[in-house]
Structure formats: C-alpha cells, structure tokens
Amino acid sequence: MVDSGQVTATLRLSVGDLRLAHPISVPAGAVPATAVVPALQGLVNATVAAAEEQIKGAGKAVSCRKGCGACCRQLVPISHTEGERLLAVIDALPGRRRAAIKTRFDEASAALARAGLRDVLLDPAQRTGRTDRELSVAYFALGIPCPFLEEESCSIHPERPLVCREYLVTSPAELCAGPVQDGVTPVPVPKISLAARGLQDDADSWFPLALLMTWSRTRRFSCRLKRTGMDWLQRFLKKLASG
Numbered sequence: 001m002v003d004s005g006q007v008t009a010t011l012r013l014s015v016g017d018l019r020l021a022h023p024i025s026v027p028a029g030a031v032p033a034t035a036v037v038p039a040l041q042g043l044v045n046a047t048v049a050a051a052e053e054q055i056k057g058a059g060k061a062v063s064c065r066k067g068c069g070a071c072c073r074q075l076v077p078i079s080h081t082e083g084e085r086l087l088a089v090i091d092a093l094p095g096r097r098r099a100a101i102k103t104r105f106d107e108a109s110a111a112l113a114r115a116g117l118r119d120v121l122l123d124p125a126q127r128t129g130r131t132d133r134e135l136s137v138a139y140f141a142l143g144i145p146c147p148f149l150e151e152e153s154c155s156i157h158p159e160r161p162l163v164c165r166e167y168l169v170t171s172p173a174e175l176c177a178g179p180v181q182d183g184v185t186p187v188p189v190p191k192i193s194l195a196a197r198g199l200q201d202d203a204d205s206w207f208p209l210a211l212l213m214t215w216s217r218t219r220r221f222s223c224r225l226k227r228t229g230m231d232w233l234q235r236f237l238k239k240l241a242s243g
C-alpha cells in the first residue's frame, strides 16, 4: 500500500521463538538509509513487546525501571546508519543542550583514550585477539555514563539505539551494576539490531555509541547513497535471514 510518500507492508517474521506480524512503513522514494531507521525502531519495539509477553506467560516480569541507568554504562555497539541518524538528532537539539551533550561525548572519548581503548574500539582491525566480551568488560570497568544519560534516564528515549531497546532484564536491578553482571538475566529478545549493521556498506561494522562524535570526525563513510525504502528494507531482511 502506498500513502503520502510511504509504502506499507505487513512483515511476517519468525525470529527465534517469536512469531510476529508487524505493519511496517518506509519511504516510497529514494532516501538515505537513515530514513528507514524509524521503521526498524518500530520493528524492534514490536519484537521486544512480544518477548515481554512471552516471559509474562512464564510468570516473570521485567525489572528495568526509569531512573536505573546501570546498563547505560555498558558498551553500546551501534551501526554506521544509526550513528548518522543520532548525529542528526543531536544537530536538531537546542544549542545549550547540544553543547552539553557534545561535552559529555568529549569526556567519554578522553576517558577511553586514557584507558587505551579508544583506537581499538574505533578500528575493527585493531580488535583482533580481543573478544567483544573482553572489550565490553574492560569498557564497563571504566564506569563511563552514556553521554545521553541524564539523571539516570535516557534523554533521547524515543530515538535510543536499537540495541538499547533490546536490553531488558528480569533479575534484580542492583546486579546490573556488578563488574561482570554476574546473575543478570536478560529477557531473550532476538537481536534484530545486528541486521542493521552494514546496511549501507556491507561490512558488519559497529562502534561504541560513546565515540559517536569522535567517529563522526574521522569516518570515511558517507550517507549520500540513496535507495527506495523497500530496497533498504529488503537488504535489512536479507541480513536478518542470513543472521
């Protein structure tokens, strides 16, 4: 169905144990990949809601609460496409807020540089020999709050990355603050965010959200390539199926 520049289709997905029928709307015309991020956000939201229903059926409940920002000190891997989208979100903020957030990004980048992690995390070629898990533990040990975290809540909640949406736990909140998250029980949400990586450049590449500004100054990547919304969606679904 095409309506006011958008084309809508119902996606029927079988992801992990979940079965999902989700209406998804994307721009009908040629757009950069960032323009389909809202559709992917809606898909992840629907998947997370279905996963929550599933655990409720098993008598469990999500223990995440507003004001608990423990997980917002973890390494948050984001795709290049989401990085471009978040840069636009920051650019649209009022000047003082934008400046405050950029300062926090600079502080996070400096802390990672002091710990010898900044270059490693920005350059996939330098990550060899260290697993993602090792990097995550080393990152979390630094206790760097996400630059978007304000009063222990996400200040860009409607625009937060896909991977943030997928992370919910059923274990006591205080366990999330432990150094290696011993005893933390995540809700088993299929990681749709992985399929968003490499949407534009075919590489399965990611970088930490906290290095968004640093990445933006050095990236070789461009979001000028345009495809129809359906073409982007097909690429995404192909990656989802192959993953």
Ligand code: SF4
Binding pocket: 071, 072, 073, 076, 146, 147, 148, 149, 150, 153, 154, 155, 156, 157, 160, 161, 164
């Ligand atoms: S973007 Fe929001 S939810 Fe994600 S880590 Fe940052 S503050 Fe937390």
